[in-house]
Amino acid sequence: MKPLIGGLCILLSISCEKETERISVDEPAQRVRDYIRKIPGENDPIPEALADRGEVLVAYSGCYDCHRxxxxxxxxxxxxxxxRYPVQEVYLDMLARKVITGGTGSWGSPVMTPHPHLKLEDAKIMVTYILSLKRQ
Ligand code: HEC
Incomplete structure (x- = not known):
């Protein structure tokens, strides 16, 4: 009798482990996918010098008050x-305009303040830097 109960416990604990594993691994991945909502598309190449300039502009424009x-x-x-966004002119332009006008709703409820003093050209360079941070 005893070995049988022992075996049952082992079986139970294995299936329990699998269950918790499934929840802790798959569910957050699903949540991350829902948050990111990746838009499919080809990526245009980003000149390194441009990304570097964008990095400097971002550092001096107060973006790190709210972003990391x-x-x-x-x-x-x-x-x-x-x-989320493919590196394409249409997305660079849209995101640069969003940085200038500010807004909400794309990533939940927090609001990005407007940055009306920024030139569209500079905002675009900043966004180019941001999109260069794709995880490989
Ligand atoms: C007051 C806080 C705040 C500051 C300052 C800020 N952001 Fe944001 N930013 C946000 C929030 C909040 C969102 C998400 C908005 C949304 O969900 O639509 C966001 C979203 C974005 C997005 C994605 C927009 C989209 O529609 O997907 C970009 C790109 C961006 N910020 C760039 C910048 C840059 C560049 C700067 C500096 C010039 C900057 N942000 C400064 C809070 C801020």
Whole structure:
């Protein structure tokens, strides 16, 4: 009798482990996918010098008050933004305009303040840097 109960416990604990494993591994992945909502598309090459300039502009424009490179803060992580959008003129333009006008709703309910003093050209260079942070 005893070995049987022991065997049952082992079986139970294995299936329980599998269950918790499934929940802890798959579910957050699903949540991350729902958050990122990756848009499929080809990536245009980004000249390194342009990304470098964008990095400097971002550092001097107060973007790090709300954003961090790899982690969500008040705003989404730059690397998450990079995961969503393909590097294409249409997205660079749209995102640059969004930085200037500010807004909400793409990543949940927090609001990005407007940056009306930024030139569209500079905002685009900043966004180019942000999209260069795609995880390989
Ligand atoms: C006051 C906080 C704040 C500041 C300052 C800020 N952001 Fe944001 N940013 C946010 C929030 C919040 C979002 C998410 C908005 C949304 O869900 O639509 C966001 C979203 C973005 C996005 C993605 C937009 C989209 O529609 O996917 C980009 C790109 C971006 N920010 C770039 C910048 C840059 C560049 C700067 C500096 C010039 C900057 N942000 C400064 C809070 C901020």
């Amino acid at each position: 490179r790899e982690k969500r803060s008040k705003g989404p992580a730059f690397s998450d933004i990079a995961e």
